[in-house]
Amino acid sequence: MSDRTRAPAIDGWYTLDENEPHLIGSRCAACGTYSFPPRNRFCPNPGCGGAELQRAPLSRTGILWSYTNACYQPPEPYISADPFLPFAIAAVALEKEKMIVLGQVVTGVGVEQLRIGMPMRLVLETLHEEPQSERVVWKWKPAQGGA
Amino acid sequence: MEAGAGGRVSGQVAILGIGMHPWGKWGRSFVEYGVHAARAALADAGVDWSEIQFISGGATMRCGYPGYVAGATFAQALGWQGAEVNTSYAACATGSQALAAARTKILSGGCDLALVVGADTTPKGFLAPAKGERPDDPDWVRFRLGFTNPTYFALYARRRMALYGATERDFAAVKVKNAAAGSENPNARYRKKFTVEEVLASATVADPLRLLNICATSDGGAALVVSSLDYARRRGLHPLVRVAGMSCVTPRFASGEVEMPDIATDSAVAADTHSFRASLAAKAYAEANIGPEDVSVAEVYDLSSAMELDWYEHIGLCPPGEAERLLNSGATRIGGRVPVNPSGGLACFGEAVPAQALAQVCELTWQLRGQAGARQVQGAKVGITVNQGLFGHGSAVILER
Numbered sequence: 001m002s003d004r005t006r007a008p009a010i011d012g013w014y015t016l017d018e019n020e021p022h023l024i025g026s027r028c029a030a031c032g033t034y035s036f037p038p039r040n041r042f043c044p045n046p047g048c049g050g051a052e053l054q055r056a057p058l059s060r061t062g063i064l065w066s067y068t069n070a071c072y073q074p075p076e077p078y079i080s081a082d083p084f085l086p087f088a089i090a091a092v093a094l095e096k097e098k099m100i101v102l103g104q105v106v107t108g109v110g111v112e113q114l115r116i117g118m119p120m121r122l123v124l125e126t127l128h129e130e131p132q133s134e135r136v137v138w139k140w141k142p143a144q145g146g147a
Numbered sequence: 148m149e150a151g152a153g154g155r156v157s158g159q160v161a162i163l164g165i166g167m168h169p170w171g172k173w174g175r176s177f178v179e180y181g182v183h184a185a186r187a188a189l190a191d192a193g194v195d196w197s198e199i200q201f202i203s204g205g206a207t208m209r210c211g212y213p214g215y216v217a218g219a220t221f222a223q224a225l226g227w228q229g230a231e232v233n234t235s236y237a238a239c240a241t242g243s244q245a246l247a248a249a250r251t252k253i254l255s256g257g258c259d260l261a262l263v264v265g266a267d268t269t270p271k272g273f274l275a276p277a278k279g280e281r282p283d284d285p286d287w288v289r290f291r292l293g294f295t296n297p298t299y300f301a302l303y304a305r306r307r308m309a310l311y312g313a314t315e316r317d318f319a320a321v322k323v324k325n326a327a328a329g330s331e332n333p334n335a336r337y338r339k340k341f342t343v344e345e346v347l348a349s350a351t352v353a354d355p356l357r358l359l360n361i362c363a364t365s366d367g368g369a370a371l372v373v374s375s376l377d378y379a380r381r382r383g384l385h386p387l388v389r390v391a392g393m394s395c396v397t398p399r400f401a402s403g404e405v406e407m408p409d410i411a412t413d414s415a416v417a418a419d420t421h422s423f424r425a426s427l428a429a430k431a432y433a434e435a436n437i438g439p440e441d442v443s444v445a446e447v448y449d450l451s452s453a454m455e456l457d458w459y460e461h462i463g464l465c466p467p468g469e470a471e472r473l474l475n476s477g478a479t480r481i482g483g484r485v486p487v488n489p490s491g492g493l494a495c496f497g498e499a500v501p502a503q504a505l506a507q508v509c510e511l512t513w514q515l516r517g518q519a520g521a522r523q524v525q526g527a528k529v530g531i532t533v534n535q536g537l538f539g540h541g542s543a544v545i546l547e548r
Binding site for chain 1 (some may be wrong): 161266267273275276280282285287288289290291292293294295297301302304305309350351352353355356364397400401404405411412414415416417418446526
């Protein structure tokens with residue numbers, strides 16, 4: 001481990017728990033609708049009209065809805081390692097929240113190891129490095145029955 | 148009609164003239180492409196620019212302030228003549244929204260004769276967001292996370308393979324079909340024909356999609372002269388191509404698919420999910436009082452060749468899961484039962500965002516007039532365009548003769 005600070009790549013959207021990180025969404029106090037990224041006010045459900053939203057942890061596991069990869073370096077504001085390392089991308093369906101959340105797939109897992117319907121869980125991993133800090137983000141990892 | 152979908156527009160407008168600047172990577176100002184297309188449309192209509200009472204421009208986000216006020220930019224470039232002016236922006240549906248403004252103006256009695264213009268100059272490679280650190284902008288966020296447009300196209304394509312057994316050969320066959328059609332189109336950027344094997348040999352960009360499955364970004368311009376039916380009848384036009392129905396609706400909560408530029412769907416704990424792409428065509432059909440069985444030709448937004456298959460189902464050409472069968476039966480080729488993308492589609496054009504929806508209307512107009520040359524769909528009477536872009540924008544236009 002380096003001594004560099006570990007900091008979120010985007011503030012306020014996920015916890016930095018080493019073991020059980022989770023996304024931070026919002027939840028409507030009136031109808032229970034979740035949102036991610038979190039919203040501060042006003043429920044997006046047009047049938048609700050609620051204004052009060054609370055921060056809510058989202059499920060740490062879900063089912064793989066679809067997947068792909070990035071074979072070429074995305075444009076800015078993506079911050080690439082040099083040289084660029086291709087990565088897989090997962091769309092994961094969360095049962096309780098009834099929503100699908102995108103994320104990169106952890107380093108070392110390619111599309112050939114993914115199949116729609118498999119269980120996935122949330123982990124933290126480096127998105128990009130800065131001189132003084134390591135910027136981490138949520139990523140999806142095949143659950144494989146493990147923790 | 149479902150609540151929230153808006154009322155039907157009664158009355159029709161005529162497409163009097165159409166014009167395009169060929170798609171390519173010309174590296175010149177979008178204004179030049181727009182004026183070229185506008186002049187071509189005016190000449191096609193037999194109308195002088197000085198007679199136009201309303202000019203409606205499709206905005207581009209990549210060309211600075213002149214792009215944000217495209218209607219005025221084109222008006223000035225054509226020569227200020229005192230017309231009323233409008234500029235619309237709706238991502239990939241920009242051209243349709245600019246057309247909708249002209250149509251509404253005409254149908255409300257505000258004018259008889261309008262010009263609609265869209266044009267763009269695009270950078271090489273992936274479309275990218277504006278600069279700066281802007282985590283409040285979902286478009287910025289998804290690029291920071293590494294999710295380009297092909298990411299989303301590929302998620303849908305992989306889903307199609309899992310749900311319906313689509314194969315990479317099916318996706319390649321769409322490209323082969325569109326390339327064959329586009330090879331006959333002088334306005335298309337890519338006019339080379341391909342084989343399935345050549346498509347499958349191109350580099351993977353976003354698994355399972357390859358370079359030849361994904362549309363490029365292009366420069367181009369397209370324009371329409373539209374008028375009231377009375378005006379068109381006084382001119383004695385035949386055949387008279389009319390806008391019979393349009394749709395520029397938003398999605399309905401809750402979204403069932405992750406849509407650009409979002410990184411998550413809506414949560415469906417308190418609402419049912421709805422298909423945005425299917426709702427686009429449904430509204431236009433309702434307005435035109437026709438159904439998919441009446442369609443003789445379609446121009447759909449093949450951002451990827453896999454997405455063309457999704458559109459077959461979303462515009463009702465076949466039930467869900469049967470698009471591959473429809474494609475492989477030859478029905479959607481020129482000469483088939485209901486040809487799709489006889490222009491060559493985005494596969495042969497690449498995308499010039501504010502011009503693209505207008506280019507779709509241009510192609511259908513040529514088809515309905517019987518002027519499409521080697522691409523002609525015999526006996527075409529009803530055509531539908533459909534497209535979808537960022538931030539809940541999309542459109543469909545139904546033309547009849």
